[in-house]
Structures are given as structure tokens and as C-alpha cells.
Amino acid sequence: MTIARLLVVDDDTDMRDMLTDFLRRSGFFVLPAATRSEIRAHLTAGRIDLILLDVMLGDESGVEICAELRREHEMPIILVSALSADHQRMAGYEVGADDYIAKPFNPRLLLARVRAVLGRARRTPSLVYRRSTERYRFGGWLYDGKRDEVTSPAGFQVTLSRRETQLLKVLLANPHIPLTREEIAASLDMHAEDGAEEAETSGRAIDVLVGRLRSKIERDPKVPDLLKTLRGTGYVLATDVTAEEA
């Protein structure tokens, strides 16, 4: 996970400072802004992951600015406002806001929303559409879905077993997205329904499977940690994935 860069937009100095301070102390990189032109300046200057936008910006309407930003940029926007009436909330969502928080808000709640929106956005990959079969390139490796073969960065062919192939596919479909063991197991139709109880099987099957895939796919020390372990959680494919022309 990279460090998220937030843009806090509010023309009220106190509120802006409070928000900025709070979010900084919560581990975010925060840029404060008060006007439309400052927003533009920051957007031009560097990457922004999320905009916290006050609905009342002096004479300007945050909702309008939100709509405007939405037309030109992709990053998520959270609207902040003292107006919490439902129709106003709807107005926010309709112009494309990812969330709408009413003041005064619980700091914990704000954090939760920010993280939720960031998480959601992180899961929306940027796409490039082309025509192709299904060959995926990831971290130098090539997976050919038609032949069920994997080619190493050096050009060596590696044969994967059924389980290993299934696992790789699930990972390729979810790059950068953490997957728990349970989710992986479900995707592979492992430890099917045990009637009612979540028998949790002997659990370690996924670990061993991941280990086996690693031993075949991560031999190259130049591209390590393709498959990262998330302690207490599961695993992630920590590399970009590209689909290729056949």
C-alpha cells in the first residue's frame, strides 16, 4: 500500500486546519486548499488520491466543483457539509461524489470513510482495452490461458498443475487486492460445504499451494515477492498485470 495523498478543500481556516492536522496524524499526506484555483494548482502539481471537498466554498458550490472535477479527473471525492438533508445527500452522489459526510462528524467515522473510499478506488484498475486472446503478463512472466503454460522472464517454460493454475488465475484477476485464505479456497472450490460448520479443514492447504506456486514462479531473484504474504490475512499478487494480444 502506498501513502495516500489527500486534498482537503475548505474555505473555513479552522475547519481546514483541523481536518489537515487530524488526517496527517492519521498517516496521510495532506495538501490543504481553500479555493478553486488552489485545487487546480495541486491537481496539476502532483498525484492526488482523494479529495475531501466542503460543500459550501464561499460563493461557490462544492457540488458544482465536484461535478466539474468529475468530468476531468478520476480520483474519488468525499463531500463534507453541514447540510445533511437527504436531498442534498442525493445531489452529492448524483454529481459523482463517492461519499458524503455531514458535519459535525465523528473523526473515527471520517477515517473509516476515507479509508473505505481509498480502498475502493485502489481496486478500480485503470484499463486499456484491446482485442486479444488471454495472455497475461505480470512481473516479467507470461501466462498463456489457452495453453495453460507459464513462461519465465528468461524464456523458460514452466508447467503448472491444476491447483497452481487455478490459484494463479484468481491472483491475476485480482492484482494488488489482498485475498484471504478463505476467499482463495472458495474460489478454488476447496473444502466445499461441510454441511453447516465451517470446518476450516486443516487450513494449511492454501499455504502449501502458494508455496508450490512460488517455488515455480519466483525462482528469479531479480523479481522477488511477486506473491506477497499478508500476515494474519492472506496473500496478494504484488505486481501489475497486462493482457496481451494473442
Add this chain to the structure above:
Amino acid sequence: MTIARLLVVDDDTDMRDMLTDFLRRSGFFVLPAATRSEIRAHLTAGRIDLILLDVMLGDESGVEICAELRREHEMPIILVSALSADHQRMAGYEVGADDYIAKPFNPRLLLARVRAVLGRARRTPSLVYRRSTERYRFGGWLYDGKRDEVTSPAGFQVTLSRRETQLLKVLLANPHIPLTREEIAASLDMHAEDGAEEAETSGRAIDVLVGRLRSKIERDPKVPDLLKTLRGTGYVLATDVTAEEA
């Protein structure tokens, strides 16, 4: 099997996120949508293999949308609804839905239906999942956010554990800004809420963690005190941080 692309349409954020998340973790590529216009946008932008459509879309009727989509597109549609009465089920089928699932539904069942419906025509995608790299330079050190590695001023690589990495990120995001132990702990999702009481845990976890990070990062006596202690308060990263392009 290619990776299927699903469009999940529901105006209820929670339900939509739940569905999206579940299907993604089951190996599908999922695009979420909440409104009629979002549906159109996604359909225009790229291939969709299956649409999961909620019957109640705010003011709009999912059934109507379904009929409309059917007139213009060929892809299969599964209607999802809290209304399970037979006549409504029939209304769904009559407008051309390929299946009709009543909420609340068994996730396994949903998966089975989706896979069944997908067991028909399919094309092939091409997509790119990208992720920006982040590198930060601080006090001679370099942190590579993509590889989670730290390089010393002398050029030696240092491996950080998960917690150490998290801590470093929070510090990098807040250079020169004092952070209390509580703030750090919150950022690391430590000692979550203990129900009601702020149990304060045994407290010293952060101290120990800081110590461990120091032992790895401050070995160079030429650049001491990167990580300063604020007695009675917390810690500060006492150096400038520069973000680098990948």
C-alpha cells in the same frame, strides 16, 4: 477459461460493494455501477460478459432497464431483488432476464448461477492493471514503496518487517509533525477499539517497534536522530522527505 467481466448494478452502496467484493474475490473482473448512466458508460467503454441488475434502482425499475438493455445488447442479465413473488419472477423472465435471484441469497448459489449463465458465449478482453510506484528519500535513505525495501545512504539494502514498514510509512507521510503513540497505533490498526474502554493495551508496543526500526535505520552515526523522541508525547521524523518519480 477467460476471466469474465461482470457489471454489478445496485444503488445501495453496501449491497453493491458486498457483491463487487465477493465476486472479485471469486475470480471475476467486476465493474460496479449505481445508475442508468453508469451502466451506459461501462457498456460503451468495454466488453461486459454479464450484468447483475438490482430490480429496485431508486426511482427506476430494474425490470424496465433490463428490457431496455435487452433491446440494444446481447449480454446475459441476472436480476437481483428482494421481491421473490412468483409473478415478479415471471416479469423478470419475460423481459429477457437470464435468471432471477431473490435477496437474501446464498453466496454459493449466486456464484453457481453466475457461472451457469456465463457458460455461454464469451469474448476476450485486454486490460492493464497499473499501480504507481512511490519512492521517498529521507536523510540519505531511500524507501521504495513498490518493493517495500529500504536502502541505506551507503547503499545497503535493509529488509523491514510488516510493522516496521507501516511505521515508516506513517512517519514519511508526516515529516516534522509530532505523532503521539495513540496516533501511530491508530494508523497501524493496532489495539483496535476494545469495545468501550481505551484499554491502552500494555502500551509499550509502539516503543519497542520504534526501537526496532531505529536499530535497522539509524545504524549510520553520520545521520543520527532521524527518529526523535518527544518525551511524554511520542515521536517525530526529524528530516525532510522527498518523493521521487519511479
Add this chain to the structure above:
DNA sequence: CGCCTTCGTAACAGCATGTAACAGGAGCCC
């Protein structure tokens, strides 16, 4: 200087993970 608080850190215990070894099963060839 004496007392109390805060901090640094070594040692420890619990636990999650990596992995080698094993055993049952499916497919295959003779």
C-alpha cells in the same frame, strides 16, 4: 541529591508462515 516518570531494550512467549516429508488417489502404460 532523591524520587518519580518515561524510555530503551533484551528476553520471552504465542502464533502465523514456510516447507520438507508423507500418504492416499487418479491416471497411465504394460
Add this chain to the structure above:
DNA sequence: GGGCTCCTGTTACATGCTGTTACGAAGGCG
């Protein structure tokens, strides 16, 4: 069928990570 090979889940053990504890050092204050 018998024997072989590969695949796959289980088990057992080694390793590394993480929070806790304990104790001594350092800081603060009268």
C-alpha cells in the same frame, strides 16, 4: 491387475514476527 508417476492435502517442525514484560538508564523537578 500391477507398478509407476504425478498431484494434492496433511502433518510436523523450524523460523521469523510481534506484543508483553521486566529492569536499568535517563530525564524532570523540588
